[in-house]
Amino acid sequence: MEITAALAADLASLSETLDERDADIHEGLRRLAADVASAVRSYLGLTVVADNGTSPVRFLAMEDSADAADVVSSLALPLWDESAGAARTRVVVVLYAGRSGAFVDLAADLCWLTGRPLADFALDEHLDLLAEPDTDCGMQAASAVNQAIGVLLGHGYTPEQADLEIDARAAAAGHSRSDAADIILGDPPSEHANPTLRAR
Amino acid sequence: MTEAPPEGSRSQDLLGSEHDDADAVDLQGSIAGLANLVTGSLGLDELLRRVATFATSAIPGADGAGVTLLKVDGSDHRVVALAASHPFVTEIDEIQYITVKEGPCITAALERRTVRSGSLGGERMWPRFGPRVGRLGVHSALSLPLLLPEQVIGAINVYAHRRNVFDEHAAHLGELFAVPAAVAVHNAHVLTQARALAAQLQQALSTRPVIDQAIGLLRGRTGASAEEAFERLREISQSEHTKLAELAQRIVEDAVRRARARRSPS
Numbered sequence: 001m002e003i004t005a006a007l008a009a010d011l012a013s014l015s016e017t018l019d020e021r022d023a024d025i026h027e028g029l030r031r032l033a034a035d036v037a038s039a040v041r042s043y044l045g046l047t048v049v050a051d052n053g054t055s056p057v058r059f060l061a062m063e064d065s066a067d068a069a070d071v072v073s074s075l076a077l078p079l080w081d082e083s084a085g086a087a088r089t090r091v092v093v094v095l096y097a098g099r100s101g102a103f104v105d106l107a108a109d110l111c112w113l114t115g116r117p118l119a120d121f122a123l124d125e126h127l128d129l130l131a132e133p134d135t136d137c138g139m140q141a142a143s144a145v146n147q148a149i150g151v152l153l154g155h156g157y158t159p160e161q162a163d164l165e166i167d168a169r170a171a172a173a174g175h176s177r178s179d180a181a182d183i184i185l186g187d188p189p190s191e192h193a194n195p196t197l198r199a200r
Numbered sequence: 201m202t203e204a205p206p207e208g209s210r211s212q213d214l215l216g217s218e219h220d221d222a223d224a225v226d227l228q229g230s231i232a233g234l235a236n237l238v239t240g241s242l243g244l245d246e247l248l249r250r251v252a253t254f255a256t257s258a259i260p261g262a263d264g265a266g267v268t269l270l271k272v273d274g275s276d277h278r279v280v281a282l283a284a285s286h287p288f289v290t291e292i293d294e295i296q297y298i299t300v301k302e303g304p305c306i307t308a309a310l311e312r313r314t315v316r317s318g319s320l321g322g323e324r325m326w327p328r329f330g331p332r333v334g335r336l337g338v339h340s341a342l343s344l345p346l347l348l349p350e351q352v353i354g355a356i357n358v359y360a361h362r363r364n365v366f367d368e369h370a371a372h373l374g375e376l377f378a379v380p381a382a383v384a385v386h387n388a389h390v391l392t393q394a395r396a397l398a399a400q401l402q403q404a405l406s407t408r409p410v411i412d413q414a415i416g417l418l419r420g421r422t423g424a425s426a427e428e429a430f431e432r433l434r435e436i437s438q439s440e441h442t443k444l445a446e447l448a449q450r451i452v453e454d455a456v457r458r459a460r461a462r463r464s465p466s
Contacts, residue, residue: 013402015404016434017403017404017408018403018404019442019444025335028397030396032397035390038348038349039348039390041350048397050402050405051209052406057401077391079394079395088406089401089405109384109387113247113387113388122316135351142408143408146409146413146416147412147413147415150413150414150415150416150418150419150455151416151419153413153452153455154455155420156459156463158460158463159456
């Protein structure tokens, strides 16, 4: 399985937050890819999409020397529990293969296994994901924004004010929120005192 | 399974029209059970237990069965999951996998072949396993590797109390049963892996924002790098025996409380 160094670093960073000894999301991803490859001989790779409603994360892990241009079929596995509520992060794993119809039997078995209707396991509907650029999975940007919010909280901003402050700085400089967050994180601590507090 | 005909046609291909005896009826019923047992969101352990129960029905003379998922790597193996149809099989599994680390399942998986014994007490293949199991009053064993095209994923172990119960016919029926069983078990394992990955991502992504905010707070106060701030959080979490996310939540809530207090008119 091939992943970029940046994605490996992001997955390591996520694993560190789990408070579980030996928790390793990268290893879990590698094991899943190996198991799918055992089940589907023409398997080529997968995309993981995790959407918590605010900062979706998406990443691609192709098999060694597999080419996205060879992908002709896909299977989407919805992996969230409806009963867990809308606040839960929704995770979908999209599997790719180089043979048409490669996932038909796996989809049928997963339908039985989960008790979900077959229509939940979309076949060949996510090939366009491979056409989209995959340079950044979105975790670094979300992380920078949240760290900048933390910096501003420490200087007397409420969460709402901190959010607005990042928006305002991004708009004023014509930057993205993550660029504005990076600038806040790079500034000396004294730069960020809440102006509404200074005025008092 | 995968890139193979659907369950129903699989079992028909395996049985053929001439197998119209009671054993074949039992086998067909068990394979049909495999196709249906998964309805209703079964966990892997429960699925394995039911496969073991179906194996007991499918193979003539069987008194109990177990299913073991193994991670086989060269001459080494590691038990990933196992389940048994009856308590005496659980006892045998413990002897095989924990006490003596030898036995029919391990041989079947490592050598990718069906193995059987009609007199376990004197079995030369497993000099430590056989006598122990014989003393439990279990004398016959049939182990069937669970095979995928390019790997072995485990084995089904079938046992009987009487001697010389499993003949070639029983082994043949067992091998027919093991083909769709391997598919069902492996696909359940794929689903388990996918769910485990999703659960880890869900947890990590739901706690990462507040951990990042706490990192930001520490960076703003101390000028530390993100890595240094995270390490500091982790040290505090370990020394206080508090989960990282709970510690981060507490730090952020303290800061928010102070910010709101300073904003509120007094």
